[in-house]
Amino acid sequence: MSEAEIGLIGLGTMGSNLALNIAEKGHRIAVWNRTGARTKAFVKQAGPLADNIVACDTLEELMGAIRPPRPVIMMVPAGDAVDEQIAVLRPMAAQGDILIDAGNANFHDTERRTKDFENSGIAFVGMGVSGGEEGARHGPSIMVGAEKEAWQRIEKIVTDIAAKYEDEACAAWLGTGGAGHFVKTIHNGIEYADMQMIAEIYGILRDGLGLGAADIGAIFARWNEGRLNSYLIEITATVLAASDPDSGMPVVDVILDKAGQKGTGRWSVIEAAMLGVPATGIEAAVAARGLSALKKEREGAAKLYAPTAQPSSAASQADIVAELESALLAGKIAAYAQGFAVMQAASAEHGWNLPMATVARIWRAGCIIRSQFLGEIAQAFEGRAKIANLMVAPAFVDIMSAVHPALRITVGRAALQGLPTPALSASLAYFDGYRQARGTANLIQAQRDFFGAHGFEKIGTKGEKHGPWAGSVSGKKK
Numbered sequence: 001m002s003e004a005e006i007g008l009i010g011l012g013t014m015g016s017n018l019a020l021n022i023a024e025k026g027h028r029i030a031v032w033n034r035t036g037a038r039t040k041a042f043v044k045q046a047g048p049l050a051d052n053i054v055a056c057d058t059l060e061e062l063m064g065a066i067r068p069p070r071p072v073i074m075m076v077p078a079g080d081a082v083d084e085q086i087a088v089l090r091p092m093a094a095q096g097d098i099l100i101d102a103g104n105a106n107f108h109d110t111e112r113r114t115k116d117f118e119n120s121g122i123a124f125v126g127m128g129v130s131g132g133e134e135g136a137r138h139g140p141s142i143m144v145g146a147e148k149e150a151w152q153r154i155e156k157i158v159t160d161i162a163a164k165y166e167d168e169a170c171a172a173w174l175g176t177g178g179a180g181h182f183v184k185t186i187h188n189g190i191e192y193a194d195m196q197m198i199a200e201i202y203g204i205l206r207d208g209l210g211l212g213a214a215d216i217g218a219i220f221a222r223w224n225e226g227r228l229n230s231y232l233i234e235i236t237a238t239v240l241a242a243s244d245p246d247s248g249m250p251v252v253d254v255i256l257d258k259a260g261q262k263g264t265g266r267w268s269v270i271e272a273a274m275l276g277v278p279a280t281g282i283e284a285a286v287a288a289r290g291l292s293a294l295k296k297e298r299e300g301a302a303k304l305y306a307p308t309a310q311p312s313s314a315a316s317q318a319d320i321v322a323e324l325e326s327a328l329l330a331g332k333i334a335a336y337a338q339g340f341a342v343m344q345a346a347s348a349e350h351g352w353n354l355p356m357a358t359v360a361r362i363w364r365a366g367c368i369i370r371s372q373f374l375g376e377i378a379q380a381f382e383g384r385a386k387i388a389n390l391m392v393a394p395a396f397v398d399i400m401s402a403v404h405p406a407l408r409i410t411v412g413r414a415a416l417q418g419l420p421t422p423a424l425s426a427s428l429a430y431f432d433g434y435r436q437a438r439g440t441a442n443l444i445q446a447q448r449d450f451f452g453a454h455g456f457e458k459i460g461t462k463g464e465k466h467g468p469w470a471g472s473v474s475g476k477k478k
């Protein structure tokens with residue numbers, strides 16, 4: 001039996017599909033799973049692809065089945081499982097081998113693990129894989145962080161299995177260490193904001209306009225033909241059209257309104273906060289999932305307050321629906337601008353030199369936030385060393401100028417109707433804050449100086465100044 005080109009550990013949802021994808025692209029792969037029964041079931045399910053799969057009963061067997069230098073993908077839960085797996089693998093690894101963590105690792109863990117392998121002759125690769133089960137099987141978007149030499153050795157297999165956008169592989173080397181896992185984290189943060197804003201618009205259509213799920217689904221299906229065209233809008237239309245087989249009701253109407261989360265959205269918010277980069281739309285989306293979990297509390301509070309009196313509106317339903325489409329686009333631009341700003345700041349902080357246009361390009365297919373809109377983002381970054389913010393790229397200034405009034409009307413109307421739009425509102429406030437030449441932080445600086453002698457810059461002068469706060473703590477200090 002000929003030797004495998006690559007190995008894979010962890011035949012769960014993602015690992016089994018990624019292994020089938022690798023085998024299908026003509027790369028012989030050795031696989032091992034902690035629970036042996038799963039390996040057997042996997043081989044059965046592989047059908048003719050089993051010819052390209054070497055099923056191993058032990059890790060030693062796996063390592064022996066791969067042609068050196070051996071790349072080995074770990075597709076196990078992020079965190080302790082990865083460290084445990086590394087601890088067992090490391091003594092079996094030889095010079096030139098490459099250990100690839102393809103799970104949703106926290107990039108700090110990837111940085112730590114990369115350092116642990118420094119000067120060991122064994123390369124450690126942090127590889128973000130997006131697109132869920134379907135992506136893993138037929139082509140995910142792949143974000144790689146590694147030493148360039150390690151990337152070059154796995155590049156052929158990785159680009160072969162990645163999604164293709166007009167023949168271009170949605171996989172790229174983005175920098176060293178945790179670069180790939182960081183970009184994957186921010187991808188998920190943007191995904192949270194995108195999904196939350198879609199849900200808020202759905203809420204306005206359902207509770208503000210009183211439309212049923214099927215009608216709302218038809219609106220999203222129409223929007224998917226226009227500027228909002230994307231995977232998330234497409235699946236929103238699909239799920240809104242689906243019926244529950246037990247009750248015959250729209251399936252969304254029988255689903256409990258409590259959203260789950262696993263961590264990458266929260267990590268995006270933590271990293272943005274640590275970098276001092278505002279990411280209010282993403283923060284609002286993560287907080288909204290937290291609020292959704294408080295179902296019992298929400299039900300209790302709803303009984304304590306009278307329903308909001310509905311303002312009369314002269315706008316027609318068609319006008320409102322058109323405004324909602326523009327509002328969603330405006331909110332989306334602000335949220336994506338935040339995600340890219342966080343990545344730019346992290347790139348500078350960690351010396352990754354993240355290629356922003358490439359990041360946008362490899363998200364055009366395979367991943368959850370895939371859309372044509374990402375092609376426009378790629379163009380905005382293409383050939384430019386650095387854009388301060390997506391919202392100041394000329395093409396986006398034009399789009400945002402046209403659509404932000406609709407976001408303003410939508411958020412205002414929703415507030416008057418008592419309909420929550422946390423991510424849309426936060427995106428609007430971010431846009432308004434970002435384009436306000438004279439803000440209000442002068443007052444904050446005065447307050448900080450008053451109680452803590454923190455000092456401030458005085459317009460048109462150099463050096464730190466203090467205010468004339470007679471009797472204040474800072475006044476006494478001076």
Ligand SMILES: NC(=O)c1ccc[n+]([C@@H]2O[C@H](COP(=O)([O-])OP(=O)(O)OC[C@H]3O[C@@H](n4cnc5c(N)ncnc54)[C@H](OP(=O)(O)O)[C@@H]3O)[C@@H](O)[C@H]2O)c1
Nearest residue numbers: 010011012013014015034035075076077078081103104132
């Ligand atoms: N599901 C998605 O849509 C998705 C998308 C992108 C990224 N990811 C990431 O991909 C990774 C895998 O996710 P998944 O959804 O495929 O998980 P999963 O279906 O739960 O499978 C987990 C796999 O890891 C193995 N495993 C668990 N703990 C282990 C340990 N301590 N040592 C060795 N093997 C261990 C399991 O083996 P046993 O059979 O023995 O339990 C199983 O094969 C995670 O980091 C996840 O966040 C998931």
